Amino acid sequence: MVGNIYFISMPYSNFKQAKARPVLVYKVIDKHDLLILPLTTNLTREGIKISIKDIENGSIKKDSIVIVPKLTAIDKTLILRERFIASLKKESFQHVQKKLCLKLGC
Secondary structure: OOOEEEEEEEEOOOOOOEEEEEEEEEEEOOOOEEEEEEEEOOOOOOOEEEOHHHEEEEOOOOOEEEOHHHOEEEEHHHOOHHHEEEEEOHHHHHHHHHHHHHHHOO
């Protein structure tokens, strides 16, 4: 599950509306919750760029940005197997981890 990209209904920061978008599972917090990072194809957004060459299984249609400032906890039930898009290569996921840690001051 960690390192996989899924398509979910992602709530806006005001939690009043949601938008269907791909998200990267960053960490399993416990048996109910996950930390996720949304993706966008808007390459001008702040974040970490991933491309088709970063994908191990599945596929993404376009290069994307992992939106680092939008690290969010969600309930696991929002991730459904039929909504699986792709999984990152181990090295690519480690790159995301390193960049996120630098951003958060780990």
